[in-house]
Amino acid sequence: VVDVYSAWCGPCKSIASTLRKVRNEIGDDFLQFAVAESDNIDQLSAYRNKSQPTFLFYGGETLVSIVRGANVPLLVRQIHEQLDKEHQVHRYGIHRIEVRSNTKCFVKIPYFQFKKFYHLYLNVCYFFL
Secondary structure (H helix, E strand, C coil): CEEEECCCCHHHHHHHHHHHHHHHHHCCCCCCCEEEEHHHCHHHHHHCCCCCCEEEEEECCEEEEEEECCCHHHHHHHHHHHHHHHHHHHHHCCCCCCCCCCCCCCCCCCHHHCCEEEECCCCEEEECC
């Protein structure tokens, strides 16, 4: 799950501690969180100047779901649903279904393209070239 945010966005900042709590409660190795500041990453320009966070759910490098806003119950429900689907992919070989849209906001952004990747569980910041 990649939390795409703007630095000046209040609701965007407040959600990080919630994500840490959810990660610790669920304790699933498939669940990884990253935060990406859209103001500093060209590939995320479509998400700039938004007053709400956007959560991009990836299975591998496939964008499988998007949640907009700081609606914690919706976000947690989507985390559980996507984890169940990811387990099915690994157990039964089921294919991931990529999210598609006519708008440019829905863009496939592989993890390795992020300039900064913040691993919330380990509290470590990685930089990719």
